[in-house]
């Protein structure tokens with residue numbers, strides 16, 4: 001089983017359809033590449049905050065808007081016992097269920113270890129490659145990784161990762177290329193909410209666009225798809241390329257809408273969190289797609 005097949009089973013994605021860059025997409029991305037987007041020239045002056053504030057700010061933003069559901073974690077102290085019993089031929093899926101704990105997503109342990117100020121990630125407990133187990137099992141969280149630089153951007157990464165815990169799982173994302181949309185959108189909205197001058201969301205946006213361009217170059221380099229390596233790169237990086245475009249599309253739609261539309265978007269996101277609507281349906285409901293995303297990105301003035 002390769003890592004794409006494993007992700008399809010674990011997350012319940014549809015079979016992966018490789019991404020091909022259209023001429024229009026290439027033209028717009030190439031233009032953006034020439035404009036040298038990056039935060040290098042900005043005076044960031046990002047104030048240090050405490051790690052407690054990182055968590056509090058991210059949590060307050062999310063719980064004020066949504067009802068979040070609990071998630072399953074495997075406590076670190078249980079891992080040894082699971083392995084011991086598994087080696088005695090106990091059923092692994094049953095062991096994971098037995099030793100797992102249902103906790104608030106804010107109780108997932110956090111490891112502050114990235115050196116740059118904007119990276120983040122969620123680590124799942126590895127449940128191996130047994131097809132039936134993968135199909136049946138829920139996601140078991142081990143930890144969230146954030147930057148050791150505690151600024152407001154780290155809090156936006158925390159929002160991003162917590163949104164993953166509410167979305168990832170069987171049936172909520174059909175096309176894996178959409179799996180980052182809500183996390184990126186919420187991360188931008190969090191920054192926008194904190195700062196009416198838009199400076200913070202602008203930094204967030206530039207970080208995202210810069211990473212999107214990096215992903216675009218890799219997807220383009222890996223477009224022949226002759227080897228599994230190329231397919232894997234296409235799979236991994238097109239997710240950020242496609243999701244960023246759609247997230248920027250929904251972000252601008254949201255901030256330019258009246259409260260009625262905003263409430264509608266929020267309640268649809270709640271349905272996605274509840275597992276009652278797929279992200280794919282959410283996106284078509286609000287006419288969010290790559291073409292619209294490209295139009296929006298073209299209009300943004302990156303100075």
Ligand SMILES: [Zn+2]
Pocket residue numbers: 160164180183
């Ligand atoms: Zn993500």
